[in-house]
Amino acid sequence: MTQAKFYVTTPIYYVNGAPHLGHAYTSTAADALARWHRLEGEDVFFLTGTDEHGQKVEAAARAAGIAPQEFADRVAADFADMARVMNISHDDFIRTTEPRHKRSCQAIWRRLEENGHIYLGAYEGWYAVRDEAFYDEAETALRPDGVRYALATGAAVEWVVEPSYFFRLSGFQEKLLAYYEANPGFIAPAAKRNEVLSFVRSGLNDLSISRTSFSWGIPVPGDERHVMYVWLDALVNYITAAGYPDEAAPRWRYWPADLHLVGKEIIRFHAVYWPAFLMGAGIEPPRRVFSHGWWTVEGEKMSKSLGNFIDIRPLVDEFGLDQIRYFLLREVPFGNDGDFSRRSLITRVNADLANGLGNLAQRTLSFINRNAGGVIPPLGAAQPRDEALAAEAAALPGRMRAAMERLAFHEALEEAWRLIRAADAYIDAEAPWALRKTDPARMLTVLHTLCVALRALGVTLQPFMPGSMARLLDYLALGEDRSLAALAAPLPEGVALPAPAGLFPRVTGTA
Ligand code: MSP
Numbered sequence: 001m002t003q004a005k006f007y008v009t010t011p012i013y014y015v016n017g018a019p020h021l022g023h024a025y026t027s028t029a030a031d032a033l034a035r036w037h038r039l040e041g042e043d044v045f046f047l048t049g050t051d052e053h054g055q056k057v058e059a060a061a062r063a064a065g066i067a068p069q070e071f072a073d074r075v076a077a078d079f080a081d082m083a084r085v086m087n088i089s090h091d092d093f094i095r096t097t098e099p100r101h102k103r104s105c106q107a108i109w110r111r112l113e114e115n116g117h118i119y120l121g122a123y124e125g126w127y128a129v130r131d132e133a134f135y136d137e138a139e140t141a142l143r144p145d146g147v148r149y150a151l152a153t154g155a156a157v158e159w160v161v162e163p164s165y166f167f168r169l170s171g172f173q174e175k176l177l178a179y180y181e182a183n184p185g186f187i188a189p190a191a192k193r194n195e196v197l198s199f200v201r202s203g204l205n206d207l208s209i210s211r212t213s214f215s216w217g218i219p220v221p222g223d224e225r226h227v228m229y230v231w232l233d234a235l236v237n238y239i240t241a242a243g244y245p246d247e248a249a250p251r252w253r254y255w256p257a258d259l260h261l262v263g264k265e266i267i268r269f270h271a272v273y274w275p276a277f278l279m280g281a282g283i284e285p286p287r288r289v290f291s292h293g294w295w296t297v298e299g300e301k302m303s304k305s306l307g308n309f310i311d312i313r314p315l316v317d318e319f320g321l322d323q324i325r326y327f328l329l330r331e332v333p334f335g336n337d338g339d340f341s342r343r344s345l346i347t348r349v350n351a352d353l354a355n356g357l358g359n360l361a362q363r364t365l366s367f368i369n370r371n372a373g374g375v376i377p378p379l380g381a382a383q384p385r386d387e388a389l390a391a392e393a394a395a396l397p398g399r400m401r402a403a404m405e406r407l408a409f410h411e412a413l414e415e416a417w418r419l420i421r422a423a424d425a426y427i428d429a430e431a432p433w434a435l436r437k438t439d440p441a442r443m444l445t446v447l448h449t450l451c452v453a454l455r456a457l458g459v460t461l462q463p464f465m466p467g468s469m470a471r472l473l474d475y476l477a478l479g480e481d482r483s484l485a486a487l488a489a490p491l492p493e494g495v496a497l498p499a500p501a502g503l504f505p506r507v508t509g510t511a
Helices: 021-039 055-064 068-085 099-114 169-182 190-201 230-235 250-254 264-280 312-319 321-331 342-371 384-405 409-430 432-438 440-460 466-475 484-488
Strands: 005-009 043-051 092-095 118-128 133-135 140-142 148-150 158-167 223-228 259-263 289-292 295-297 338-340
Touching: 005 021, 005 250, 021 043, 021 068, 021 259, 021 289, 021 295, 021 321, 043 068, 043 230, 055 068, 068 092, 068 312, 099 118, 099 230, 099 264, 118 148, 158 223, 158 264, 169 190, 169 264, 190 264, 223 230, 230 264, 259 264, 264 289, 312 321, 312 342, 321 342, 321 409, 321 466, 338 342, 342 409, 342 432, 342 440, 342 466, 384 409, 384 440, 384 484, 409 432, 409 440, 432 440, 440 466, 440 484
Parallel strands: 005 043, 005 259, 043 092, 259 289, 295 338
Antiparallel strands: 118 133, 118 158, 140 148
16 A cells, blocks of 8 residues: 655745734644544655745835845745744745745746747836735725725735736636536635635636835746746745656655645635646646734734834743643634634633543553553453543544534644543543552553553644653653654563653743
8 A cells, every 4th residue: 555645835925024923823733634644654745944035025025124135044944943933733834035946936937838828018007015916906995095996905906017927827727627627626625615616706806916116025937037836936945845847856745735724814825826736737736725814912913003012932831832732723613713812811721621531541651650550551351431531532532623624723622622521521420549448450451441542642743742741751751752653562560650740830921
């Protein structure tokens, strides 16, 4: 059997400003998926990186008074730091100013040109620098302040007149609709799929794919007065990292990407333009694009004017990394919008981690340490209650898998917490502290069964909380194979366990 592959991406982040909660969110979600698929034994390729060209970044560099490349270097380093702090396990970090990417963009441009999909014309219309997007007039409105804004995003638009190359997007309407039809799972959640479908059904205009009024971009091959439109440049990153244009590169085996994770505001680029570019170049489109929602912070939209962009790193210092990762993926169903507040963070951490998982692990492991010789206790004659808990533990990976396939992280976590509650109820009912005197052999069986449950939790929760779950599995003396497959082996009775320490302290921070 050949090993299944899984190629997952985050959007590449604009380097016009510092990383914040929104970026950390997309990266954490992608990381949990990448780690989950590795646990499943798949050949995973996980890509993240930075989007460094375009008018927006050029303007930010100018405002900072430094050259765009130097500016991009600084901010890209900050994004790499955020990934390190968040324990993001990417296999590659791509920067669109790298030579490999220029080569790849110019190669796909030539292919599109050879295939007759590009022509020279002139663009005259609205452009929003903040979104790096062209808008029809009907997609904008003039507000009382005399400025015209894009309706979808609230970004100010400006009138642009310049020579431009166009991509014949209008010719792809039927092909795209046929692709969506044949691949019902291509765009998720369903509401987004409907939105994209109605946009494409309403008819597609050709797309301007080059700019001449600034120079911070990848030159159009054969006509260096133009730089490529930053979204064409940016989307191509996903094939560059897979080796394009070298389709014999070992990494090309990962293409097509299995999943592009994107925020809801950039679905159109990924679900319409991107597959059209690829079809035009004779390359297979990605398998799935999943759009997630947006966080507000303490009820407010994060914005420059409010100055309330939150950097995740100080929160990691205050609450702990896995606490933050858990909160991000548990609090809000993936795909919905949500609110990030200190109060809900503190509540979650204390209720679910300190009192829930942490307490279960601590009470079990310290009891074993004190009363069962500090080794994996032997399993005696199991009773139906023991078997029932062990069966719940054995069923956990399958239940979580079903949720992970739908990117329902909160449901996958809820499955784990059902097992935690079952284990808590089991301890209370079996009362090992009482059995210590009345039936020591039975006590050991109960403790053994609890270790089976803890191992299942420790292994399956690694994608969400890699550091703390590594510690939990160390306390259980689990060997090097910590994949889902390792759960099939019986627990090695008698193996010495290290002295456990608390996994998740209660937090007392102010809301
Ligand atoms: N550079 C483009 C993506 C190109 S991909 C070929 C871009 N960059 S971005 O830095 O503006 O945004 C990157 C991601 O961060 C998006 O998926 C976006 O949805 C996410 N978030 C930005 N703010 C957010 C919130 N407030 N909440 C959740 N995610 C948000 O777009």
